[in-house]
Amino acid sequence: MSIVDPRSGAPLTPPEPTAPTAESAPEEAQLIIDVDRNNIQQLLEISTQVPVLLDCWAPWCEPCKVLMPILEKLTREYNGAFVLAKLNIDENQEIAAQLGVRSVPDVKLISQGGLVDHFQGALPEKEIREWLSRYFPPVEDAPASPEEQAADALAQGDIATARALYEQLVQQNPEHYAYQVELARTLVAEERGQEALALLDSLPPEERDAAQARGVRASIEFREEAPSSEELAALEGRDDSEARFKRALRQVADGDYETGLEALLALMQSDRGYGEDAARKTLLRVFDALGADHPLTVTYRRRLFTLLY
The missing domain is CATH 3.40.30.10 (Glutaredoxin)
Known part of the structure; x- marks a missing residue:
């Protein structure tokens, strides 16, 4: 310079x-x-x-x-x-x-x-x-930032704490839209999907259509589409494509992503035509929900590519 x-x-x-x-x-x-x-x-x-x-x-x-x-x-x-x-x-x-x-x-x-x-x-x-941290040694005994506390709380299942922290961050930084997306994620975890959708819809178009927001929206859709406990019970003993697909949806909606992804990939291999390629399309939606850098996205996107080509 x-x-x-x-x-x-x-x-x-x-x-x-x-x-x-x-x-x-x-x-x-x-x-x-x-x-x-x-x-x-x-x-x-x-x-x-x-x-x-x-x-x-x-x-x-x-x-x-x-x-x-x-x-x-x-x-x-x-x-x-x-x-x-x-x-x-x-x-x-x-x-x-x-x-x-x-x-x-x-x-x-x-x-x-x-x-x-x-x-x-x-x-x-x-x-x-x-x-x-690439250039300076870490600050010793530095307290975790509210952002770090919120992310840790969400990862540990303390949804109420995560929501309260993200609400505070949104209030303090109304133009930092990533906090609003994470707040929507906590609302989804609290089964408040419609509130989460309303929050996502209020974002500027470029933020509303970004990968993180699409991922939260996809997780809401999975919860709405997944079969109920009663519907799952009715599928007991069935191993047809419909039953396998619905069980995979429930696994994804419950956060058991690896099991759900494995089931969807297997269904795609055995019955590519089911639901007009529903297994492959759902795999892509799960990748959106997890984010491009998530280890499961990286692994299963590679396996999907190998299967296709």
């Missing part, structure tokens, strides 16, 4: 790096600074002593407003491991252009006057922590 002085056009170069000392380490008041044409040289000087996280933002950018408090919180939590510098691109268009900023938020990690890495968009706190 090379930056020139917007006033003189001369390249700004950092001084020779020196080993950081207790005196040069940033104090708490210096952990977060605003950057403009008057102190861009200072940013390069700081980066020779301690890495700088440069948050490129704009006043009109709603995701920027979601991201900035998270970055400020993490900066204080890391307590001197890096400095957070905030660059308003509307007021500093020349610097933003030199940095290659094309959309905001754009967060760049700078060390020794050079660009190390960057990410774009208002990532969830958990993902930002994972990104930071």
Whole structure:
């Protein structure tokens, strides 16, 4: 990365790096600074002593407003491991252009006057922590974030706690739509599918049609389509395609995804024509519900591909 002085056009170069000392380490008041044409040289000087996280933002950018408090919180939590510098691109268009900023938020990690890495968009706190962990040792005894607490509660079946935490996150970050999708997921777990659908339908079109939202919607549909206990009892002893398909639907609706996927794959092998290729179509819907990166999705998508081709 090379930056020139917007006033003189001369390249700004950092001084020779020196080993950081207790005196040069940033104090708490210096952990977060605003950057403009008057102190861009200072940013390069700081980066020779301690890495700088440069948050490129704009006043009109709603995701920027979601991201900035998270970055400020993490900066204080890391307590001197890096400095957070905030660059308003509307007021500093020349610097933003030199940095290659094309959309905001754009967060760049700078060390020794050079660009190390960057990410774009208002990532969830958990993902930002994972990104930071590539370059900084983890913060010891740091309390779990509300997002992490909510995800853990949902994974452990404590649905009420997860819902309360996601409701709080949605209230605090109304433009961070991933929290609303996760809140809808907790509503599904509480058998409140219609409320979950209403929440998903209220999202902007691009969020409503994204993979995570489609997955929650698919899980609602499975619960509605799966046979009841009475219907399952009536299928006892039957091993025809209809009975096998309905049992697989019930397994998926109950969260026994691996058993359901195995049953659907077996049905597809033995009776591809059942229900106009219902087994294959349902497999794809389960992949949507689980998400593209889920281990079961990866495994069974590969097996489905092998079967087809």
